Amino acid sequence: MPKPLIGVTTYLEQARWGVWDLPAALLPAGYPRLVRESGGLAALLPPDEPDAAAEVVSRLDGLVIAGGADVEPVRYGAAPDPRTGPPARERDAWELALIEAALAAGTPLLGICRGLQLLNVALGGTLVQHLDGHTGAVGVMGRHPVVPVPGTRYAALVPETASVPTYHHQCVDILGKNLTVSAHAPDGTVEAVELPSPAWVLAVQWHPEMGEDTRVMRGLVAAARERMG
Template identity: 50%
Template sequence: MVSNGCDRPVVGISTYVEQASWGVWNREAALLPYVYVSGVHRAGGMPVMLPVLPDSADTAVSTVDAVVIAGGADVDPARYGRSAHPALGPVQPHRDVWEEELIRCALRRGTPVLGVCRGAQVLNVALGGTLHQHLPDSVRHRRHQPAPAEFGTSEVRVRPRTRLAAVLGERVGVPCYHHQAIDEIGRGLEVVARAEDGTVEAVELPGHRFAIGVQWHPEQDAVDNRLFAALVAAAKEVRGEHRA
């Protein structure tokens, strides 16, 4: 583990891969909404970006104390053996492969993992699960993603006596923006929260130090930082063990 010169545990956050413009440039870039960075930092972590680096997942995970799999593009249905739905958005297969490997490496090492929105879906797919490719087909509404760039709000019920309930309690209102969701549950995962319409809102992996995927966007809540704080607390445990 590389020291960052302070007591903050290092939290690696996976990045978007997008064509982006800044200054006079328009180029492919590794991007990350700054709310992820500020959320981790407010919680006491040292955020670092993890760009897509083929064949380097184990090395990347070995340099951090926790991993956040960030939101972003739809997961390629080929990753879970399905053909594409007409409403499927642009996919990034290279990012899918990279983040699945980050997750597998983190789980093997006992490194804390938090999957956010797409990240929860990638966690599920990495463990053999599947996704609803277009949620409005099953729930018959669009409240989870009301309009482009407009977050919805979900009332989430969390299962008692779970890791997530210990962090957030058993009922919480959350910001959401997704048209896909977890369908068949991946190996070992347990559903620990649902929206009022039955949509899976969170999963966790029992027996692991910290492996939680949430369908909502905790980074968008500037007031409630409890989920990032719980991740950083788990990362501090890892950092302490590495120093012992």
Template identity: 50%
Template sequence: MSVPVIGLSTYREDAAWGVWRQRADLLPTQYAEAVEATGGVPVLLPPQGPASAEAVVVRLDGLVISGGADVDPGRYDAPPHPRTAAWRADRDAWELALLDAAELRGLPVLGVCRGMQLMAVHAGGQLDQHTPDLVGDERHSPGGDVFGDITVATVAGTRVAGLVGSELVVSCHHHQSVRTHPGYVPAAHAADGTLEAMEDPQARFRVAVQWHPETAADVGLLAGLVREAASYAFGRDVQ
């Protein structure tokens, strides 16, 4: 069975390295390391014209929609909350096009943090733009470069539960969350009721979580994606 190629969507930001300070396409190394550690080959997918999405997806065996900035609230017909900021129109358009192409091909997909929110919006869902307004604290996103440690309980019988167990402590960094998610079923919640994972029960592998599985020693979710991607690659190779 061939080693599956996993596409990772990236940021496009001002960055500094060595003597340079330029616009750069980047992603925390933990994503690629986690994919490699679970048997996949990571490939970075910088934001580009949406028309390129099909040409990219046809060459992939799996896709990760990575974390990042807020989704443009105009994408779900909502006015921006005062704390909603710095959305990236180019990244929204690119990742939505990737999701369109992935859905048409049945490509295994994992959404991480912003990725979960974008997948809900792609399906016609709505977001709560500032979760502390609902839960009364900022444990899901303490600020700066610090993750919040959140205990989540998975929903019995879901794919997420099968991959990570009934309960686990996860690393979160999200001030927004998913309110509605057409076509997806809840797969995990925090104790305060925040939806922390969802999945499409009709898809081969279409899973999304609000936490960052790439930061943890237990990369069960990424391992599950890579296994499904390997199976997808095998099926394509024998056609």
């Protein structure tokens, strides 16, 4: 059977390589590595017109909404906190459209960090715009334990308390419609959310692409393979 094709969203940034300094669609190499190690094929999805989202999703077996910039607070009806980062409006519009298309089509969906926050916002939830203790130094991953909620999809994948790589300063405030919390940090921060079956929709607040544990991504790839028939 062919390997599932997993789309992964990308950053859109000014970047330098060789003699070039240009706008670039880019993604940390850990994301495609994690997809590959989990049995899938990675396809990078740079920001595009939101109207194209349904067509793109129709060609995928699974979708990953990657980490990155803070979600613009206007998306959930809030004024920006001074500590909220600059908006990434093209990504917000594109990735919200991808989430909507994936949910409508039943395409397996995994959100990572920003991806969890954007899924929550897409379903009517809100965010805490700043919290401490969930990063290392600037540009350095922190680590902390994550405790699964028994009976959830996440707990079926990772039944034990796990130490995870983490780098975020925002988190879920009001939970989006129909979402279930499936893991917490010791301080009570929501660390994973999911939608009930039959959809395969799971989002985690940490960065599995920066670690060695493939179980969450393997769950997505397995769901994508099952959907392929």
